[in-house]
Amino acid sequence: MGKALFITGTGTDIGKTYVTGLIVKKLRGAGLRAGYYKAALSGAEVGADGQLLPGDALHVAQVAQLAPEDTHVSYIYRDAVSPHLAAQIENRPINFDVVERDYRMAKERTDYLTVEGSGGIICPLRWDDEEHVILDDLALRLGLSALVVADAGLGTINAAVLTAEHLKARGIPLVGFIFNNWVGGTMEEDNVRMVEALTGAPVLARVPHGAEELPMAAEDLAVLYN
Secondary structure, three states: OOEEEEEEEOOOOOOHHHHHHHHHHHHHHOOOOEEEEEEEEOOOEEOOOOOEEOHHHHHHHHHHOOOHHHEEEEEEOOOOOOHHHHHHHHOOOOOHHHHHHHHHHHHHHOOEEEEEEEEEOOOEEEEOOOOEEEHHHHHHHHOOOEEEEEEOOOOHHHHHHHHHHHHHHHOOOEEEEEEEEEOOOHHHHHHHHHHHHHHOOOEEEEEEOOOOOOOOOHHHHHOOOO
16 A cells, blocks of 8 residues: 655645646656545536546646546536535535545555645634534545645745644644745745744745646655645
């Protein structure tokens, strides 16, 4: 059975899926068996035949040139809302026994499985009369360490530190941050310095907007998986 790493973000639309694609691509480019798993995806694309298409997974698969068997999403929802609400709308709640089974099957097929979360670390996955589950519960249940994708620009100190504090409170190991949309300059360099000082976790890579490669050595990336 392979190793795995959980990718979360400081919020929605900060480029988590984009960076995840670069991560998997980097591992694959180094000749490592890498795969992708996501427990729940909402806001699915709709195909010509009406079938729901997992856009995030398809993006990662295309960027990293993954085979279909190396990419899996357990639950796909149509509405572009939090997974717990999308599940309520469709009356199709997440069964975490199914998630755990799918995760372990995906892990057995690869040496390095990248597990992408949904939204930020407190994103609700299921919230009904039977069960209350947020994203950090999933990371804990699967025993994963987390890598946090954050925007490089204004506001990231607050968002990154709050995410790190929540991970620490829940006992989820934080391996570091990747800053997306990097343009450089005094403010962004200071963001790196302050986030590292306030969290004790490193900023592992700085990804310019539209980058096609992760500016990080594959061997340094691989050691983050546990």
